[in-house]
Amino acid sequence: MENKQIKNESITSRSEDFAQWYTDICKKAELMDYTSAKGFIIYRPYGYAIWEEIQNYLNKRFKATGHHNVYLPTVIPESLFNKEKEHVAGFAPETLICTIGGQSELEDRLIVRPTSEVLFCEHYAKVISSYRDLPKLYNQWCSVVRWEKTTRPFLRGAEFLWQEGHTMHETEEEARTEALQMLEIYDDLGRDVLAIPFSKGRKTEKEKFAGALETYSIEALMPDGKALQSGTTHYFGNGFAKAFGVQFQGRDGKLANPHQTSWGVSTRLIGAIIMVHGDDNGLVLPPYVAPTQVVVIPVAANKPGVIPAARELAKNLEKTGLRISLDESDKSAGWKFSEYEMKGVPIRVEIGPRDIENGVATVVKRNDGTKASVKLEELNDYILNLVKVIHKEMYDKALKYLLEHTTEAHSIEELKDIVDNKGGYAKMMWCEDQACENKIKELTNATARCIPFNQIPFDDVCPCCGKKAKKVVLFAKAY
Amino acid sequence: MENKQIKNESITSRSEDFAQWYTDICKKAELMDYTSAKGFIIYRPYGYAIWEEIQNYLNKRFKATGHHNVYLPTVIPESLFNKEKEHVAGFAPETLICTIGGQSELEDRLIVRPTSEVLFCEHYAKVISSYRDLPKLYNQWCSVVRWEKTTRPFLRGAEFLWQEGHTMHETEEEARTEALQMLEIYDDLGRDVLAIPFSKGRKTEKEKFAGALETYSIEALMPDGKALQSGTTHYFGNGFAKAFGVQFQGRDGKLANPHQTSWGVSTRLIGAIIMVHGDDNGLVLPPYVAPTQVVVIPVAANKPGVIPAARELAKNLEKTGLRISLDESDKSAGWKFSEYEMKGVPIRVEIGPRDIENGVATVVKRNDGTKASVKLEELNDYILNLVKVIHKEMYDKALKYLLEHTTEAHSIEELKDIVDNKGGYAKMMWCEDQACENKIKELTNATARCIPFNQIPFDDVCPCCGKKAKKVVLFAKAY
Numbered sequence: 001m002e003n004k005q006i007k008n009e010s011i012t013s014r015s016e017d018f019a020q021w022y023t024d025i026c027k028k029a030e031l032m033d034y035t036s037a038k039g040f041i042i043y044r045p046y047g048y049a050i051w052e053e054i055q056n057y058l059n060k061r062f063k064a065t066g067h068h069n070v071y072l073p074t075v076i077p078e079s080l081f082n083k084e085k086e087h088v089a090g091f092a093p094e095t096l097i098c099t100i101g102g103q104s105e106l107e108d109r110l111i112v113r114p115t116s117e118v119l120f121c122e123h124y125a126k127v128i129s130s131y132r133d134l135p136k137l138y139n140q141w142c143s144v145v146r147w148e149k150t151t152r153p154f155l156r157g158a159e160f161l162w163q164e165g166h167t168m169h170e171t172e173e174e175a176r177t178e179a180l181q182m183l184e185i186y187d188d189l190g191r192d193v194l195a196i197p198f199s200k201g202r203k204t205e206k207e208k209f210a211g212a213l214e215t216y217s218i219e220a221l222m223p224d225g226k227a228l229q230s231g232t233t234h235y236f237g238n239g240f241a242k243a244f245g246v247q248f249q250g251r252d253g254k255l256a257n258p259h260q261t262s263w264g265v266s267t268r269l270i271g272a273i274i275m276v277h278g279d280d281n282g283l284v285l286p287p288y289v290a291p292t293q294v295v296v297i298p299v300a301a302n303k304p305g306v307i308p309a310a311r312e313l314a315k316n317l318e319k320t321g322l323r324i325s326l327d328e329s330d331k332s333a334g335w336k337f338s339e340y341e342m343k344g345v346p347i348r349v350e351i352g353p354r355d356i357e358n359g360v361a362t363v364v365k366r367n368d369g370t371k372a373s374v375k376l377e378e379l380n381d382y383i384l385n386l387v388k389v390i391h392k393e394m395y396d397k398a399l400k401y402l403l404e405h406t407t408e409a410h411s412i413e414e415l416k417d418i419v420d421n422k423g424g425y426a427k428m429m430w431c432e433d434q435a436c437e438n439k440i441k442e443l444t445n446a447t448a449r450c451i452p453f454n455q456i457p458f459d460d461v462c463p464c465c466g467k468k469a470k471k472v473v474l475f476a477k478a479y
Numbered sequence: 480m481e482n483k484q485i486k487n488e489s490i491t492s493r494s495e496d497f498a499q500w501y502t503d504i505c506k507k508a509e510l511m512d513y514t515s516a517k518g519f520i521i522y523r524p525y526g527y528a529i530w531e532e533i534q535n536y537l538n539k540r541f542k543a544t545g546h547h548n549v550y551l552p553t554v555i556p557e558s559l560f561n562k563e564k565e566h567v568a569g570f571a572p573e574t575l576i577c578t579i580g581g582q583s584e585l586e587d588r589l590i591v592r593p594t595s596e597v598l599f600c601e602h603y604a605k606v607i608s609s610y611r612d613l614p615k616l617y618n619q620w621c622s623v624v625r626w627e628k629t630t631r632p633f634l635r636g637a638e639f640l641w642q643e644g645h646t647m648h649e650t651e652e653e654a655r656t657e658a659l660q661m662l663e664i665y666d667d668l669g670r671d672v673l674a675i676p677f678s679k680g681r682k683t684e685k686e687k688f689a690g691a692l693e694t695y696s697i698e699a700l701m702p703d704g705k706a707l708q709s710g711t712t713h714y715f716g717n718g719f720a721k722a723f724g725v726q727f728q729g730r731d732g733k734l735a736n737p738h739q740t741s742w743g744v745s746t747r748l749i750g751a752i753i754m755v756h757g758d759d760n761g762l763v764l765p766p767y768v769a770p771t772q773v774v775v776i777p778v779a780a781n782k783p784g785v786i787p788a789a790r791e792l793a794k795n796l797e798k799t800g801l802r803i804s805l806d807e808s809d810k811s812a813g814w815k816f817s818e819y820e821m822k823g824v825p826i827r828v829e830i831g832p833r834d835i836e837n838g839v840a841t842v843v844k845r846n847d848g849t850k851a852s853v854k855l856e857e858l859n860d861y862i863l864n865l866v867k868v869i870h871k872e873m874y875d876k877a878l879k880y881l882l883e884h885t886t887e888a889h890s891i892e893e894l895k896d897i898v899d900n901k902g903g904y905a906k907m908m909w910c911e912d913q914a915c916e917n918k919i920k921e922l923t924n925a926t927a928r929c930i931p932f933n934q935i936p937f938d939d940v941c942p943c944c945g946k947k948a949k950k951v952v953l954f955a956k957a958y
Contacts, residue, residue: 033602036559037552037589042602045547045617052548068524069531073516074553074591074622074638075575080515096554097579098591102626103572110516112553112577112591123512123521138524142622143553147581159553 011342013280018224019152025274026153029283029343039151039158043267046343047154049291050270051161055141057193057288058163058265061185067137067165072119074142075110080118084243087117090210094147096158112145117211117236117262120166121244124258130249131170134258135178139165154271155228155479162266168246168258172237175259176214179233182263183216186231194269195286195394196220196276197402198230199425199474201450206437212262213237219449219474221402222275225423227449227476230272233263271479276398277367283344284367286394287387294383295345296326299333299352309356313349313376320380322387341366346390347383367394406474411463415475416444425449425476429469431462439464446475490821492759497703498631504753505632508762508822518630518637522746525822526633528770529749530640534620536672536767537642537744540664546616546644551598553621554589559597563722566596569689573626575637591624596690596715596741599645600723603737609728610649613737614657618644633750634707634958641745647725647737651716654738655693658712661742662695665710673748674765674873675699675755676881677709678904678953680929685916691741692716698928698953700881701754704902706928706955709751712742750958755877756846762823763846765873766866773862774824775805778812778831788835792828792855799859801866820845825869826862846873885953890942891922894954898925904955908948910941918943925954 011024026032031047043051059069075098082088091114098110113119124136141163151157165182169175183200190196198218208215212234220230238257241247250256277284287293294317298310307328314326325345327336333350340348350362360373363382367390374382405424409415418426426446430436437448451471462469490503505511510526522530538548554577561567570593577589592598603615620642630636644661648654662679669675677697687694691713699709717736720726729735756763766772773796777789786807793805804824806815812829819827829841839852842861846869853861884903888894897905905925909915916927930950941948 033605035552035598036601037554037556040552040554042552042598043550045549048549049547051550068528070524070527071522071530071622071640073514073519073521074624075516075519077516092582094581095579096577096581096589098575099578100574100576102574102628110575119514119521122515126512143550145553149581161550 011280011282014223014278021278021280022271022275023153025278025283025342031270031274031283032153037158039148041153041157041159043161046291047270050273050285050289051267053289053291054189054193054265054269055163057189058185061188062139062165065137065181065185067139067167070138070140071142072113072116072123072140074113076113076116076119078109078111080122081111083118084211084240087211087240091115091146096145096147113142114144114146115262115264116140116142116144116164117166117240118244120262121240121246121260124168124241125244125246128168128246128248128258131251134168134170134248135174136168137165137178138167139163152271154267154274160266160268162264165261165263167261168241169261170248170250170258172259175261176235179214179216179235179261179263182233182261183218183231186218186233186263186265189265190218190220190230191395193286193288194273195288195391195398196230196272197395197399199402199450199452201452201474203232203450204434204437204448204473206434207448209234211236211240213239217450219476220272220276221405221424221476222272222479223401224275225405225419225477227425227474227478228268228272228275229449229478230269231263231265234261236260236262277394278344281338282342284394285344285346287346287390290344290346291323292325292343292345293322293387294324294347294349295340296324296349296351297333297336297340298328299350299355301328301333303353305356306351306353310351313351313361313379317349317380317383320384322383347386349379349383365390367397408458409463409475410459412440412443415440415446415463419444419446419475419477425474427458428473428475429457429459429462430471430473431465431467432470433462433465433467436462436464440475444475446477449474449476449478490759490761493702493757500757500759501750501754502632504757504762504821510749510753510762511632516637518627520632520636520638522640525770526749529752529764529768530746532768532770533668533672533744533748534642536668537664540667541618541642541644544616544660544664546618546646549617549619550621551592551595551602551619553592555592555595555598557588557590559601560590562597563690563719566690566719570594570625575624575626592621593623593625594741594743595619595621595623595643596645596719597723599741600719600725600739603647603720604723604725607647607725607727607737610730613647613649613727614653615647616644616657617646618642631750633746633753639745639747641743644740644742646740647720648740649727649729649737651738654740655714658693658695658714658740658742661712661740662697662710665697665712665742665744668744669697669699669709670874672765672767673752674767674870674877675709675751676874676878678881678929678931680931680953682711682929683913683916683927683952685913686927688713690715690719692718696929698955699751699755700884700903700955701751701958702880703754704884704898704956706904706953706957707747707751707754708928708957709748710742710744713740715739715741756873757823760817761821763873764823764825766825766869769823769825770802771804771822771824772801772866773803773826773828774819775803775828775830776812776815776819777807778829778834780807780812782832784835785830785832789830792830792840792858796828796859796862799863801862826865828858828862844869846876887937888942888954889938891919894919894925894942895923898923898954898956904928904953906937907952907954908936908938908941909950909952910944910946911949912941912944912946915941915943919954923954925956928953928955928957
């Protein structure tokens, strides 16, 4: 059945101005608000609740894989921060620095943490002395500050919420396995919770995290054709451990430096959800991450019996264990339809006098607007199944877009045409020479998003230099 | 049966040096660690897990009473912070200030949040315009920074973890009710989860929070005779709302300023748990907040059948839904006994060859060291009941101490004797004149902890000035 949704006139359409559409949703769906601290945002209840669902899923997965939550200081002494050169170079330009404490000038200035590798290393140096102390598998939920010049809600901000895992291992192999394992958990989050298909792979040398030997990432493709780096995991080798004096007595009795990883996802994922799934009526939330999964709306609520029937229906729906909400405020049903469409609630259940007469409720899917009339006694089972259906439909739609916008580029001109006009990934065979990567960026503004794990070579030479091609790389413009 | 626990020699005894005993536990039970950022600590996995249990309980209670979690910036522009004079005066001396961002001097310096009233007000001014928008019931889990000169783990630190609720209401009555309701929830946390009896009451004018019209608090009594303020709730009236331009159109069509509350508890509660319940063998955790509630320890683990029996027992115990852990490491049983005593695990289940022969396990209570031999088929029910028993015993013991250390003072000399020698609360009739409160502090170093809700007058005059007494007050030395 066709969608009869009332068009919400208050947001810009995606085709008209994608960036403005995005910002409109952030505000109108009440996900965030700006503050007088430039670049710093407020995570409003509805936005924060999405983050809490992401936290719930990840906390379970992290704990099931042996990780423990901890909390480390919000500031890092500058002297400590400066101990690892490459790392400092990567973050120094965008740090926020405290110079005054208790009305006195600080001798050792304090950097508001942009990431916590050095703090974890300092602590690990104290608590690790034997191979028996390994692995150490810690995670922290917190905010970090990076002094960005241009900011956009959830995508790039002076402060964002994230989790940062920091682990220490006896062997290189174990640490590398950890970095890959955590990437798989992020990928599962995308597939099973956010309904977002990620492209998984390794970062090029140029795109690696400051100080890491290896960076892996999950990349999501946005409907404007740009890629969004959505999570990264890093293998550090033992460089940080050496710099910070983290060492342990091995099984052979000799002292060694442990091998380190770190990994994180952030509230940027909320930006990915908005862009991948949203439409011109507002947010479209994947059901497993939606703060409200089903909203019950009485129609012609002033007619006798409607409110009681809506209450009974909502109460009964609670038995599904889903997150149900009932809106019995005195606003019109039409107003409510628009409102919950804007907020992206996956399922709307309407009940009015005619529904009551027929012993049914009207069920509307947010993702495609289709309606169905469902017998009340079958409603709970229907809704429970519908959640799965909607999740799959949303994932499949995003996957279709991803596949349709991953295009082989056999020349730099083709690559440029793909990223400029068609949008999405230009898949290219690459010689692994950074000069070609630089040249591509210069000519097309596209960057190497990742060297996907799934390597299916399709050309012999790098189209940039004509030398032997070694790797399939996904190039795209990126957020 | 008598306690046969092996004395852990590595911590100072309580009677020898209470402060050192406290610090020893913080370190040896692996609750926290120091960092090179002076006054900032690391919440290690075991300490943080206790905080997570507190969060789980409070989040449920907060959500059931209609509150929503949000996240506001970690920094406050100095210009915004300076908008409410009394508040500024209260916090300015202990702020940490950022002056450099992205390598440039900041025009408007940023204060690392010591508390977030002003940020909430700024946001509320934007999202409240009608009585229909009220109440706004927001809570935030975060850390705050206060530049303290002398710090002690969990009790007073440059940074601590807390929750801060900030609400806006249509009427004074509703806001006052909210402040009292949240105090009740904190009190429930003490009684039902932490096994700590709190004294509830109102703060005197002198002891109120900066900018509040009314401050309520829960106070816990420590075994060294000092009180620990463990949580506060505040009624602000509409002073902040006026200063920040928060207003709404009321039911009468007129503009008005909403009435505000804020309320918070912090990781200071971990300090309370340590002091109230701990003993010379280490931490003693109340069962509902213990990260591990039952530890299973194989005895003579190298004997055939012991490890498999311990595993089966532990697996079976999982069915209780309690947090169970099995230690099958190669350390000696005696070492493990000491270790889990230090960590305060409420119940230890030992299983050795003789137990297996008799179809029993040995159950040891951490709180009093008593042992029992329990048939394996009855073990789960026994343990489930034991959790309740232990909680009640721990609460009752703390309550007994509290009652025994609450003493009527009929003169300043008596008050001084109580707080100096006996320890605990000196309960005194007070004229409500701040001059007397100041004098008492000067003479005895005791402060008015609270004016308890439960008022049972026992004298006619204030022993300090001889004027008519109006209120029963609890005086004590405090952390």
